[in-house]
Amino acid sequence: MYKLTVEQKNLLAGKRYTNRSNFNPVQDINGDWFISKEEIENCTRAGFDWLDNLVEAEFVPNPINNTIPPVH
């Protein structure tokens, strides 16, 4: 996953990176924002060259958003 600043996250929110795919910045457990390598590699829209300069960083999923109640 690739780390974003809040300003960069705001630039991507609601924008498309292909004609049928939207960026989806997500927050990790530390509150940092990230997008995936698939979004960077498959972006075909103009104006997003700056994505190539993003740095890969450790993404720690927020357990609250990724925990499903157990089966009973």
Next chain:
Amino acid sequence: MKTIIFFLLLISFTSSSQRNAGIIAGNKDTAFTAFTNSTTGNITESNDLLYVLFLVKKFKGYGFWLKLPAAYPFVGGTAAKHSLNLRYVYSYQITWGGGVTHNANGITGNGMNGYGNTGFGDNLLSFSDHHLAIYSRSNTGENRVDMGTLSGNRYAIYSLDGSTSYGVDGNAMQDSSFFGGTVASGKQFVVLTRSANNYAAYYSNGSMLAQRFYNQGSIGMTGLNMFILAGSITVPVNNTPALFSSKNLAFASIGLSLTANEVALYNTIIQDAQAILGRAN
């Protein structure tokens, strides 16, 4: 020698392609044409065409067509082609979000932010008459949502991992709304269907895994959209994705309830269809 082998392979390929073209030309259907000729779809590869034609013919021939307001064949290998709904083409067309990989095997989530929004609200179907289905090609061990909606008082989802497989259907505050069982592999065609307020069933590869008889009474639908490779939730806003799946899915559908016999037949159709593309489990 190499030249001869190449030539034989070329003949073999051409014959198969020509055979497919002949089958397709002799069996064209308006729904097939609408899907494959769509601006977004433009399906041209002969096996892809045969796959779509097979699904259309089987669904119409066996009475599934009217029960499937949304059916996603995930054919063509691109986000745009994988977004199309076989039944209505551009209605309930999927909008992808985050990291989803699209190729000849269908769609694959990244487990972190990738999903698809079908635009199909859960209030479009009756609570006592609905189904969800997915064809999973992954045996991934994870507790995530592969398809559906999640909300405060209403679940209608699939969730499965490598050794157990279960659906959630009904009031989230009731533990028994989770039901399913042990499976040999997460590679399976899963159907979650509800045919009455007090009856839901969960199937893997055409066989029933579990039934649920709890009477849900009258439960209001949330209007959240059905998501693929995630579940839709209401926090912080409606239709926020959560519980991202990393599975590879080759087919999905949303529709009316199915009987046990219909699920068995549906399983056969989907397994045979995936075999056309060489991606059956």
